[in-house]
Amino acid sequence: MAVDVSSEEVRALVSQVFQRHGVIVRRGPDIIESALFDDGRCVAWSYRLTGWMAMWFVDIGLLQFYDPDGNMLQTLTLHEPPREHRMAA
Helix, strand or coil: CCCCCCHHHHHHHHHHHHHHCCCCCCCHHHCEEEEEEECCEEEEEEEEECCEEEEEECCCCEEEEECCCCCEEEEEECCCCCHHHCCCC
């Protein structure tokens, strides 16, 4: 089951992860956001700050982080896993 994630939540998460990697984030407007459209539909958002980048693949719910050299640092899943993959409590 997919969980709806707001753009505000993603921006806050991007800011937090950037800060964990030592990037100074003063305010949301410091991060430059761009939308990627395919066939008239928004499929991804990119977030850039001083060479660092994050990419949110909206349909599949992945958020990937890259350093200034283009190395992928981390991938977060923003959707819940399917029930059959969840562990019992």
